[in-house]
Amino acid sequence: MFWLFVFLSCLPPHSSALRRNDKPIIGVLAQDVFSPKPNKTAYVAASYVKFLESAGARVVPVMINQTREEYERLFNSINGILYPGGGVSIISSGYARAAKIFYDLAIQANARGDYFPVWGTCLGFEQLTYLTSGKNLLSYTNTSGVSLPLHFTNDTKTSRMFKGFPAELMDDLASEPLTENSHKWSVSLLTFNKNKKLNKFYKVLSTNTDGQTEFVSTVEAYDYPIYGTQWHPEKNAFEWTKPYIPHSPAAVKTTFYMAEFFIGEARKNFHTFDSEEAERKALMYNYSPVYTGRKSGFEQTYFF
Numbered sequence: 001m002f003w004l005f006v007f008l009s010c011l012p013p014h015s016s017a018l019r020r021n022d023k024p025i026i027g028v029l030a031q032d033v034f035s036p037k038p039n040k041t042a043y044v045a046a047s048y049v050k051f052l053e054s055a056g057a058r059v060v061p062v063m064i065n066q067t068r069e070e071y072e073r074l075f076n077s078i079n080g081i082l083y084p085g086g087g088v089s090i091i092s093s094g095y096a097r098a099a100k101i102f103y104d105l106a107i108q109a110n111a112r113g114d115y116f117p118v119w120g121t122c123l124g125f126e127q128l129t130y131l132t133s134g135k136n137l138l139s140y141t142n143t144s145g146v147s148l149p150l151h152f153t154n155d156t157k158t159s160r161m162f163k164g165f166p167a168e169l170m171d172d173l174a175s176e177p178l179t180e181n182s183h184k185w186s187v188s189l190l191t192f193n194k195n196k197k198l199n200k201f202y203k204v205l206s207t208n209t210d211g212q213t214e215f216v217s218t219v220e221a222y223d224y225p226i227y228g229t230q231w232h233p234e235k236n237a238f239e240w241t242k243p244y245i246p247h248s249p250a251a252v253k254t255t256f257y258m259a260e261f262f263i264g265e266a267r268k269n270f271h272t273f274d275s276e277e278a279e280r281k282a283l284m285y286n287y288s289p290v291y292t293g294r295k296s297g298f299e300q301t302y303f304f
Contacts, residue, residue, distance in 0.1 A: 026079065027061070027062040028061060030044050030063055042064050044084065045300075045302075046298065052263065058284070061284055061302065062098060064097075065094045071101045075109075077272065079270075083120040083124025084121055091136060095127070096127065096130075122230060129228075132201050135195070139187070139188050141185065141210045143181045146210075146244055149177055149178065155203045159203065179246075187215060188213050204216050208230075242297060287304070
C-alpha cells in the first residue's frame with residue numbers, strides 16, 4: 001500500500017492533464033469571393049488564422065460547396081470551428097450551408113458528450129443567431145467602422161468566456177473603445193429578448209449601442225460551447241488597414257485572451273485525422289496568403 005501511495009503521488013495532479021489536447025486544429029469557414037477568378041473563388045482572411053495560431057492551434061480551411069459526407073469527415077478530424085466575418089448571405093450562400101451542417105453536427109456531438117466548440121465573429125455571430133432561431137432577426141445599425149467599449153451584463157460574472165480575463169482588462173474593455181465593429185446589421189436586445197429560442201439558448205454577456213439601437217455584442221450558449229461576438233477580436237493585433245482598429249496594449253491583450261479562451265475549449269476535443277498524411281494535406285500551411293492591404297480591409301488573404 002505504501003508503494004502504491006508513493007507511485008500515485010508521483011503522477012501529475014489530476015488526470016485532466018492526460019485528457020488535454022495540446023495539438024488542437026481549428027476549421028475556419030471560407031466564403032465566396034465577390035468577383036471570382038480562376039483559383040480565387042473563395043477566401044479566408046489571414047487575421048483569423050493568426051488569431052488561432054497565436055493561442056497554439058493549427059488551422060484548416062473549410063471549403064464551401066463540399067458534400068455533406070466531406071463535411072462530416074472533416075468535422076470528425078478537427079477540434080473546433082470558427083465562422084468568420086464577411087458579407088455573404090446567412091441564408092442562401094455556400095458559407096451558410098456549410099455553417100448549418102457544422103452547427104448541427106456540433107449540437108449532436110455535444111449532446112452525446114463529444115465536446116466541440118463553435119465560434120462566430122461578426123457575420124459568424126449573425127449566422128449563429130439565424131441557425132439557432134431559424135429566422136433572420138437582424139436590424140440595421142450604424143456600426144460600420146467604429147470601435148466601442150463593451151457594456152457588460154450581470155451574466156458576464158458567471159461566464160466561461162471572460163472567467164480567465166484579468167480584472168484590469170475587464171475594466172479596460174468596459175471603459176475604452178477596444179472592440180472593432182464592421183457590421184451594418186445587428187440583433188437588437190429587444191428582438192433577442194422577444195425570441196424564445198435565442199434567449200433560452202444564449203446568455204448575453206455584453207451589449208452595445210449605435211446611439212439609437214441597443215444590440216447584442218457578445219454571447220455564449222448556456223449548455224453548449226458555442227460563442228459569438230458581433231465585434232472583431234482578431235483585428236486588434238493583426239489588421240492595420242483601417243484607422244478605427246485599436247492597437248493599444250489593452251486592445252492587443254483582448255485579442256490574445258479571446259484566442260486563448262477559444263483554443264482552451266478546443267483542447268477539450270479529441271477528434272483526429274485518419275492519418276498524418278491526411279492531416280498535413282488539410283492544413284492551411286499548404287496555402288500562401290496574399291498581401292491585399294492596399295485594396296481590401298484585410299492585410300493578407302488566403303484564396304482558394
